[in-house]
Amino acid sequence: MSRRVLLVEDDRELRSTWQAALALEGFAVRTAASLAEAQALWRHAGEAPPELVILDLGLPDGEGEDFLAQVRRQGQVPVLIVSARQADAHKIRLLDAGADDYLVKPFSVGELLARMRVAWRHRGTTVNPAALHYRHGEVCIDLTERRVTRAGEPVRLTPTEFGLLARLVRSAGQVVTHRQLLADVWGPEAVEQTQYLRLYMGQLRAKLEAQPSAPRWLLTEPGVGYRLADPADPADPAEPAEDAAAG
Structure with a gap:
């Protein structure tokens, strides 16, 4: 399942950039542009609370530090502070108050993702970087560019595909x-x-496989799920036609 992240940031451009980058990595991201919005999302999360919080400090209706205190009163969800404030005393106070990390703006998306993985690892959970590129035989996929080709020709996919x-x-x-x-x-x-799944997997196979009834890349694991052939194994065999049909 996608890990749930709450992103609290009032800068619209930064919020949009980070949300897109996190979504590309496979995270389920909810965003808040104010303290009140963050508190409302936290209160109404129900049985699917955030598994990590990225928290700006200077919000239009209050301080992110107040939200950090609320989160810490209710659990040990990792919290990463993101702020332009650089004073050591300020960083130390937030870290002592329960923040897992403190990133000074500007920083790269790559660093943010790495710090997130470290915060989860400190809680005994390993989150590996997502694969964003795939190449196997004639099929090339670049998630960053949202580009899919087969034998060098672009393949048009619907958003769901x-x-x-x-x-x-x-x-x-x-x-x-x-x-x-x-x-x-x-x-x-x-x-x-x-x-x-059956419908959309059939559509993907029709667009990407030379023989959709005997797929070589989009493979069925009967009764379990699906697997994209390992790009490190060029000899990954095609499925029998009956398996593909059942998928």
Whole structure:
């Protein structure tokens, strides 16, 4: 399942840039532009609370430090402070108050992602960088550029087709279960709708496979889920036609 991230940042351009970068990495991102909005999202998260918070300090209606205190009163979700404030005394106070890390703006998206992985690792959870490029035989996929080609020719995908393919690319070589794919691409309310997968996987195979009935890249794991062939294994065999049809 996609890890849930709450991004609290009032700068619209930064918020949009970071949200897009995190979504590309496979995170489920909710955003807030004010203290009140962040508090409301936190209160109404229900059974799916954020698993990490990225928190700006200077918000239009208050201080992010107040939200940090609220989060710490209710649990140990990792919190990364992002701020233009550079004073050591300020950083130390926030870290002592429970922040996991403090990043001084400006910083790269790559550094933000690395700090997120470190924060999760300190809590015993390993989150590996997502694969954003895939090449196997005639098929080339670049998630960063949203570009898919087959034998050098561009392949046009619908947003849902691209979302499904991107989820498989991020776990290339590994089986992704039906429920994981449905939750990550269509949302948690769709985890029983396996007909969506059959339909869209058929459409992807028609566009990417030389023989859709005997696919070489978009593989079925019967009764479990789907797998994008390991790019490190050029000999990954095609599926029998009956397996593909059942997928």
